[in-house]
Amino acid sequence: MLEPSFLVGQALSGLTAAMFLFIVASGLSLVFGVLRVLNFAHGSFYMLGAYLSWQMTQWIGAASGSFWLAALAAAAGVALLGGVIERLLLRYLYGKEDLYQLLLTYALVLLLGDAAKLLWGTQQKAMPRPAGLTGSFEIAGAVVPHYNFFIIVLGPLLAAGCWLLLSRTGIGRMIRAAAYDREMLAALGANVGRLYTLMFMAGAFLAGLGGALVTPVRSIVPGMDVDIIVEAFIVVVIGGLGSFWGTFLGALIFGQVLAFGILILPGFSIFAVFALMAVVLIVRPAGLLGRPLS
């Protein structure tokens, strides 16, 4: 029989992975919900977040709090890059077919991937866990690093924060209105163009933040951009693209299936996730909490 400590350990590691995925995938889903643009380069933003935060800590040195400063600065840097991309490139393709926007973000994946290789080389890089969160504790015999516990707490807090922002504030109302009917919102006098830029920056910020926060757990390597975008795609397909809580649910399911899939297929637990995605697509083509796209 399986040890309870093993089960708890797997469940918690699945939960940690899920929260990382949620941070990244929520940005993808929000941008799609408002701009109706599927951003292939979202994974590239995540990768840049990781590299930038590594670079920042190289510059600042290992002072206390440097990890957090570097993570926030990296996410802000990625958000800025996102804003520039939206203003200079993406903006000119809104009126055209979906294909053009897809291809633009796809071109960005190629460009940013090689840019990262040019700047940081192909050697993998690692980051230590931030001071204060280096220890671990035990739950039911399973060892839980403090840092993982922090991520498990951060995920739902971030979700609740985003949800409050979307449902209770003026800007949130604007965002929901833009997702619902862009022309009408513009006709009412709102600056939709600026809203789009802000939204794209927010999405890039979340991707960059996810990348910066993942560095103590996973090594920073070229190729992490495509790995995460595929995972984020699966999350939003399961949860429903454009649905905020769907993304949360999708990430939770993804994490658990990945963690327990190794019981069925050691080494290939990603298959279990694909199988689940296939089932969801047959039963609910728009995702668990998604509405069918028009």
Place this chain on the structure above:
Amino acid sequence: MKRIPWAALVWLALVCVPFLGSRFYTFLATEIVILALFALSLNLLLGYAGLVSFGHAAYFGIGAYTCAILMKTHGVPFPLAFLTAGAAGAAFALLFGFFCVRSTKIYFAMLTLAFAQIVWAVCFKWNAVTGGEQGFNNVPYPDLGWMAALPLLGGLRTADHYFLVVMGLAGLCFLALRRIAQSPFGRMLTAIRENPERAEFVGLNVRLYQMAAFTLAGAFAGFAGALFGIFNRGVFPDFAHWAKSAEVLIMVILGGMGSFWGPAVGAAALALLSHQINAVTQYWPLVLGAVLLLLLFVFPGGIMGLRGKRRA
């Protein structure tokens, strides 16, 4: 005035390449012809059915591994291995296509990429069968001894003989693809691309047509992969990697998806460009990305699009 059969003339000119006696020209011509087949198979989806696949390399890789493994590990003769490679490409395209065409274009884009990445991951990890990261090396040439006995061909190298086999098989595939594109089936695909709702109103089973197109495209990509694996003397996980999918997608757009032969022109252009670039730098994806940006903002019709504009 009768139209000049450009495609047939180019084909005839290419057949003469081995007689130039240059290893490099034969090499380049083989590569271009195979990549042209790969690009034309994608254009059945992109140009005719209006489905943008971001994971077309998966079927290329599946075809390449199928043919190479059958020939080397199991000693299957080339014609059978080649046909099986196409069948394998079609079978996987059918399986994945079933899910990919279920929802909107956005979902199609995400799912084609996701399924292709899993194919890549399997090729990368399944050491026992695919050779994993090291690739599947020393793929044998098909037995072409009989060609040396033919008049004219006796003095040629094995690579030249293989090129002629590629010309023959790819030529048949080109004819088949052209026939498909011009058939009522091809016209239906175009109708679906232009207006899926209306196509459905007149009683077309849109998903079924899209799935059929996806499967056919997978089959021809599988053929192209089979030929390429032997040409390359080895099959590597990179064959199924998303960067390969990007390459073929850019070939199609570079050449112009609006015309049947456009993607073949794009394949030739990109293959020549890659030889120039790879001699200077390893940052080929950077160049690909730049080419794609340029195409999006400056030349949306691709090379053949330019020609069309001048005519009009």
